[in-house]
Amino acid sequence: MAVDYGTLKKGGFMRQKQKNHFSLRLRVVGGNVTAVQLAKIAEVAEQFGDGHVHLTSRQSIEIPFIKLEEIDSVKAALADGGVEPGVCGPRVRTITACQGAAICPSGCIDTYALAKELDDRYFARELPHKFKFGITGCQNNCLKAEENDLGIKGGIKVTWREADCISCGVCVKACRSKAIALEDGKITVNSDLCNFCGRCCKACPTDAWDTIQGYVVSFGGLFGNHIAKGEAVIPFIEDHDTLMRICDTAIQFFDDNALPGERFKFTLDRIGWDKFNEKIMEAYHNG
Numbered sequence: 001m002a003v004d005y006g007t008l009k010k011g012g013f014m015r016q017k018q019k020n021h022f023s024l025r026l027r028v029v030g031g032n033v034t035a036v037q038l039a040k041i042a043e044v045a046e047q048f049g050d051g052h053v054h055l056t057s058r059q060s061i062e063i064p065f066i067k068l069e070e071i072d073s074v075k076a077a078l079a080d081g082g083v084e085p086g087v088c089g090p091r092v093r094t095i096t097a098c099q100g101a102a103i104c105p106s107g108c109i110d111t112y113a114l115a116k117e118l119d120d121r122y123f124a125r126e127l128p129h130k131f132k133f134g135i136t137g138c139q140n141n142c143l144k145a146e147e148n149d150l151g152i153k154g155g156i157k158v159t160w161r162e163a164d165c166i167s168c169g170v171c172v173k174a175c176r177s178k179a180i181a182l183e184d185g186k187i188t189v190n191s192d193l194c195n196f197c198g199r200c201c202k203a204c205p206t207d208a209w210d211t212i213q214g215y216v217v218s219f220g221g222l223f224g225n226h227i228a229k230g231e232a233v234i235p236f237i238e239d240h241d242t243l244m245r246i247c248d249t250a251i252q253f254f255d256d257n258a259l260p261g262e263r264f265k266f267t268l269d270r271i272g273w274d275k276f277n278e279k280i281m282e283a284y285h286n287g
Contacts, residue, residue: 003068012085016064018250023054023064023088024074027123030097031113032137033057040055040081048074051245058132059096060086087252091128091262092122092251100137100154107137108198109154109213121244122251128258129265131222131251134221139197146230147223149264150244150250153216155196157236160187164208169202196236217246219276220265233277234284242284250276 005015013022015179024237033041039059048067066074077084086094095118098104100111119131123132130255134148138155145151167185179193180200196216201209215237221230237243250264258267268276 008071009088010091012087014062018065020068021064022066022068022071023062024066025056025088026063026078027062027086027094028060028085029095029097029119030112032112033061034082035075037083038277040078040083043081044074044077044083046078058094060094061235075213079183087124090127092125092131092133095119095123095133095135096143096148097135097155098137098142099134102172104137106140106198107154108156109135109137109195109215111135111143111154114152118247121247125251127255128249128260128265130262131254132248137172137215139195141199144223145221148217148230149221150247151221151230153218155194155214155236156187156198156201156211157214157238158194158198158201159210160189161208161210162277164188164206166206166208170203170205174199174203208275212238215243217243219250219280220268222263222265224265226265231273234275235279237284245283245286246280249279253279272275 007023012025013023015024036234039097040052045051046064048066048070049063054062054064054237056062089154093099097111099107100109101107102110102112117137131151132148133151134145136143136145136154141153145153147181165187167182169182171187172180172182176199177193177195179190180189201211215236216232217234218230218232220228223229254267259270
């Protein structure tokens, strides 16, 4: 019987150079795997692979040397530990994320909660080509958001609250972009220089800032045969619903306009960034 390699690849089983062997890519959301899942993955690697796993550049786990005739047994064994196969090919891939505000002191947003939501919303959606989301919690950009087709960077928009300020100048020293100045006991923030890192409000000893947690989004990043930095074409996003509309609009634009085998960046270049920007700005403003 002929082997349907396309269907196997869609389900995460990638052909190896060794005949009738596959490397199985697993579904990992936001880089988090439970201890129970890890134990099951190790067990399956020992029983059905060659005893090792590979950690991919996009926070997934692959189990190599799975034999063709044991694929169904592997899927059943993994399911017992709550582990699912991932995907390959022209569809939404693994949602990657740093640890974010739940763990990292620098984090401005809950990256893992957002990664789970995006995974539920888009994972494995069929598209003209692969589409990658990356979420990073702050301006430290550990996840390198701009390398993704759609990158999300957490940020904090600040407004100085004079009544609680003691003019200590800690925020001025904390601001790496030189956006904050203290003169005659008053703080000013240069909005053109502020990158929403949140270091000022986190350093403030009297909590003299009003804050809005939000998102900086970039589009069209690539890091492979071609390299391109994603572009941030919309202002700081201040609420979750707007972010979801932006994501929906971007991925639908790609689905509607991309040629088969064309990455998002090249679709934007061919169709025109002006047309894309118009759609994205509509989504940004029309809540």
